[in-house]
Structure formats: C-alpha cells, structure tokens
Amino acid sequence: MTTGYVIMSPDSAGRLRTLALSLGADYFGIADLAPAREAIRAQGGERVAQYPRSVVAGIRLQDSIVDLLPEKDRAGAILYRHAAYDVVNTALDQIALRIANLLQCEGYATFPVPSSERTSDEKIAGPFSQKLGAHMAGLGWIGKSCLLVTPDHGPRVRWVNVLTDAPLKPTGSPVKPRCGECTECVDICPVHAFTGRVFSPDEPREARFDAAACDRYYQQLGKEFGVDGVCGMCLWACPHGRKRGNEQRLDPHENSLKKYPQW
Numbered sequence: 001m002t003t004g005y006v007i008m009s010p011d012s013a014g015r016l017r018t019l020a021l022s023l024g025a026d027y028f029g030i031a032d033l034a035p036a037r038e039a040i041r042a043q044g045g046e047r048v049a050q051y052p053r054s055v056v057a058g059i060r061l062q063d064s065i066v067d068l069l070p071e072k073d074r075a076g077a078i079l080y081r082h083a084a085y086d087v088v089n090t091a092l093d094q095i096a097l098r099i100a101n102l103l104q105c106e107g108y109a110t111f112p113v114p115s116s117e118r119t120s121d122e123k124i125a126g127p128f129s130q131k132l133g134a135h136m137a138g139l140g141w142i143g144k145s146c147l148l149v150t151p152d153h154g155p156r157v158r159w160v161n162v163l164t165d166a167p168l169k170p171t172g173s174p175v176k177p178r179c180g181e182c183t184e185c186v187d188i189c190p191v192h193a194f195t196g197r198v199f200s201p202d203e204p205r206e207a208r209f210d211a212a213a214c215d216r217y218y219q220q221l222g223k224e225f226g227v228d229g230v231c232g233m234c235l236w237a238c239p240h241g242r243k244r245g246n247e248q249r250l251d252p253h254e255n256s257l258k259k260y261p262q263w
C-alpha cells in the first residue's frame, strides 16, 4: 500500500471535494485513521483496518423531517424512514461510489463503506463507524449520545466513508467533546441506553451505550406501528442541532457549510 501524507496530485483533494459537493454533500473531509486502527480492526477486521485514510462526506437532514420524531406515530415513522434514511443513504452511497471510482482510476485501493448496512448482529454495527471517520476528519465530536455532533447542525447529519490508501492530506484532527454539562440526549432516551460518559478513544462503545436496548426499542416500535421502527430522540434533542438561524449554503472551499450572507 502507498504510505505518507503527500497529496497524490496537486488538485486531487480539491477534485474529490468538488465531486462530493456537486453530488449533494454538505460536509467533506479526509481522515487519518492510523490513531484509531485497533478500534477499527476490532469492529470490522483487517479488511477495513488495512486502509490508512478515509474520504468522508455528510448530508444534513431536513429539520422538518427530524422534528417529526417526537410525534411518535406511524405516518411520522414512514416519512422519517423515507426522507432521513432511504433517500439520504442512497445519495451517500452514490457519493461514495463516485469518490471510490475516481480514486480507483488513479490506481489506489478503496473500500466504500455502505451508508447504513449492519454486518454484525452480535455487535449491532456495520463494518466501519461512519461517525468515527467524520470525527477523525475533524468534522465534529462524539457526543454522549455516541452520535457525531457537528458544531453547526449537531447530530442532524448522516455520513459516508470511502476508505483508501491514497496519500491524501487530512483535513483535520479529532475534535474534543463539547457536550459540557448537557445531558439532554441521556435524559430523553426512553430505554436509558446511555451512561452519560464522555467519549474516550480508549473505551469501547459499551461503556457509553447499550446498543441492544436501543435495538429492542426499535423492534418494539416497529411492531406497534407495523412499519420499521424509528426513535431518534437522542438525535432530535441535541441543542447543537435544534438551534435555528444558522441556515447555510455550500462553500466549495471549506469542509462544511457556510452561512448565508445577510439578504
């Protein structure tokens, strides 16, 4: 595999960013995964741990769709599943495919991580944590909810990663948790799935989150509504996502959205 942080060609990172944004990404980053290699191996094995870097893209969720979550009814669950899962995941998978194809054409190994596919029922997880990639790229911090919290839109963003050996320069480094004394996600969880512990790279997810309890609750809601279950109250509650007045637009020269100019 190629190693070293030499940009593969003068404009390669810029081309990847432009491609991602042109396909609808609101966030873009490049992560150095080396510091998290053991955690990555523990989750997905060597098939994913072999890649030293990741290209990360994120799409912001629609506030009107996220704000359906507290209503807890069948129609709201169907609408949320469609708009916040199915549509966004398809868009993220397309972004990942195009990024992976571009890198592969340049001769690099790539692994586009499916936007939302559980590959281990035992771990209740996919092959690679999308949130970890975004965290390592400097796009936000891991909150007490175990979600990736962006400074501008909280956890209301879905992510995709393309793992690669391309010698791309990282766009940032992990952001320290900024949850402070807040416990809104912890308090609102109906099954008390969070311990309230602040994220530490040295601790397994189990120290902070009972994924099985959350999973059982989804199944229970699914039976009640007769459709795939939706909860997401930890995502809805985060004050970093609920704040308003920060509507933003794409800036192709930055890693995330920039504020609209005053009209």
Ligand code: SF4
Pocket: 188, 189, 190, 191, 192, 193, 194, 213, 214, 215, 217, 231, 232, 233, 234, 235
């Ligand atoms: S999705 Fe719901 S049940 Fe699962 S952790 Fe979040 S608040 Fe708790």
Ligand code: SF4
Pocket: 143, 144, 145, 146, 149, 178, 179, 180, 182, 183, 184, 185, 186, 237, 238, 239, 240
């Ligand atoms: S709700 Fe509060 S504690 Fe939970 S992730 Fe957001 S800021 Fe952190």
